[in-house]
Amino acid sequence: MQIKEIIESSKRHWETALPHLSIDCVVFGFDQQQLNVLLLKLKDNAENWILPGGYVLKKEALDDAARRILKERSGADKIFLNAFNVFGDLNRSEGYFTEYDDDLWHKQRFVTIGYYALVDHESVTPVIDASSEDCRWMPIDELPEMVMDHKSIIENALATLREQIRYKPIGYNLLPEEFTMPELQRLYEAVLGYKLNRGNFYRRIMRYNILKKLDKERKGGAHKSPILYSFDKDNYQKALNEFSW
Amino acid sequence: MQIKEIIESSKRHWETALPHLSIDCVVFGFDQQQLNVLLLKLKDNAENWILPGGYVLKKEALDDAARRILKERSGADKIFLNAFNVFGDLNRSEGYFTEYDDDLWHKQRFVTIGYYALVDHESVTPVIDASSEDCRWMPIDELPEMVMDHKSIIENALATLREQIRYKPIGYNLLPEEFTMPELQRLYEAVLGYKLNRGNFYRRIMRYNILKKLDKERKGGAHKSPILYSFDKDNYQKALNEFSW
């Protein structure tokens, strides 16, 4: 980002957004192989990547802000969003923009709200916004160097996701509308980081009664066409609200 | 609180604290019978109670702010503190202070960080601070009318606590240094809201290896003197960090 652009956006932010408060989104996506996180690279920051983040408008609910930021900065839409933690240490954003004037928006002390989002990898086309040079999926086990405390924010989000998957269904937002049993299992394995037994996984999922078996199969693969499933939205929602699985 | 006092504190806050950001603490305490929450009643608000809350100083870490606020407003010290959620809806603090000027600190739109705290009931003497008329423990199942969304913040905190107790040890901060097995069990029952089987509870707790049996008993009771225990701090900490119980 050019200096001029930074100054411009600084003025705009002071007018429209709540100061000292930011939102950072950890966007998880699944590409049938591994779990990925959506990261940006800023124009002025040659080496380090950042989380898609932004600010809360003065008349905007926090959750709406997270949704908007995600849409603007990455193109991701209609997603599962959840505030998972707050990062408010003093030194977390120190040492950045030191060469600028003190009234620069970005030089403030920020308390950031960490949101994690689950999106369907297929339905998201990473959008490179005005201030970014790159926007892409990165596998969670090969994260690049990141700015500030962003790497630990991701780790914190992943830990939260792994806890949640133990007692809440996950998948509705990470998979396409229709998917196969092996795909769902690979998703669980990617999140948890270890292999699951196929038969047991099948029974466990079926027991929760959140799947609808469709009357079609995925054609074109090398072997037997796997049956397609979709989530039963009502039961899925019920399972989300109970904390019993 | 008198109008003059409000205006005074408003000026002070604008100078020292981060705007638009507040902290509310849900302080749980256990009195050997039931689970309580520490609540304040403001001088100017005849009927409604509020959570002990406050603001984040410009050069103060979020967690430190929560600790300070708790100390100042309730006298509670050395406690277990944990940010459990953020409340950032637009209408959550609307409709208050409408009769005041717009530059009144308290009339801002606030995003509040919810902290929950676990304290030893014995070691806390509720302190009535300058702006409060009352400060006292209230049982969680008989909460009074509360201001804004404070009641739902408490419910959210309790739900978090009930989830945590399933896989993390709880008690170190809610009980005195030395306690008996029935006391610990009553705490668990108070948090969960239902009775537990004594023998099974005993074995479960012992299995986690977080208790030290002391060589003394609690004298003076009507019947057999129960054995005193204390927590093994190292193992307790280890159990806190694993998420496996």
Add this chain to the structure above:
DNA sequence: TCAAAAGTGTTGAATGTACACCCATGT
């Protein structure tokens, strides 16, 4: 002597884990 506390035993149900079998089917 009575009631509470401490500790242990037992039993059946439920759940989790590992493995294996059978069938279907697309190339």
Add this chain to the structure above:
DNA sequence: ACATGGGTGTACATTCAACACTTTTGA
């Protein structure tokens, strides 16, 4: 034919829940 997927059976271990028995001990 063969590799993959779908579905089920089974056997073992672990865990949980309910209950009961014993011993200790303070007033």
